Amino acid sequence: MNKKKIDYSNLIANLLLAGLVIISAAVIVAIPILIIYGLSNILAGWNLIEIRFFDNIFINILYFGGLLFLSYLVGIIFDLLYQLILKVAKVKETKKVMFLSYTVQLLCSVIFYKSFIEPLFTRINISWEGTAILFFCLYLSAFVISDDYKIFSDKKS
Numbered sequence: 001m002n003k004k005k006i007d008y009s010n011l012i013a014n015l016l017l018a019g020l021v022i023i024s025a026a027v028i029v030a031i032p033i034l035i036i037y038g039l040s041n042i043l044a045g046w047n048l049i050e051i052r053f054f055d056n057i058f059i060n061i062l063y064f065g066g067l068l069f070l071s072y073l074v075g076i077i078f079d080l081l082y083q084l085i086l087k088v089a090k091v092k093e094t095k096k097v098m099f100l101s102y103t104v105q106l107l108c109s110v111i112f113y114k115s116f117i118e119p120l121f122t123r124i125n126i127s128w129e130g131t132a133i134l135f136f137c138l139y140l141s142a143f144v145i146s147d148d149y150k151i152f153s154d155k156k157s
Helices: 008-045 057-089 095-120 128-145 149-153
Strands: 049-051 124-126
Touching: 008 049, 057 095, 057 128, 095 124, 095 128, 124 128
Parallel strands: none
Antiparallel strands: 049 124
């Protein structure tokens, strides 16, 4: 029989890694739930948002998650329209074009959200400034994740 000796250092490392993953997952799930209550109070103090919470935390998560998902979807739709316009018009993507497109997308997203999405969510009232900040953060995160930064690092543009 081939007996394998147990490597305790690998076993301990794997257990520590598994524990770290479990703790990280719990923190990732719990932080947004806890932050939304505190953050909403701060934003309400600045008159950027007014939220009437449900009594059930799970319903709050679904409700606010739905709002954020639809907001993200609005951003994606306007970004896809931008990409389509670039392809059809055969416009080269430069710094100026990208900056202008992000500005126009931001304005269109805010107006679309205030006109069509916000009336669906009666428990949340976001001011125009708060909506602009929301979409600015969404577009900023999309910019960071995408490869659009390559255009800014390109010396030829």
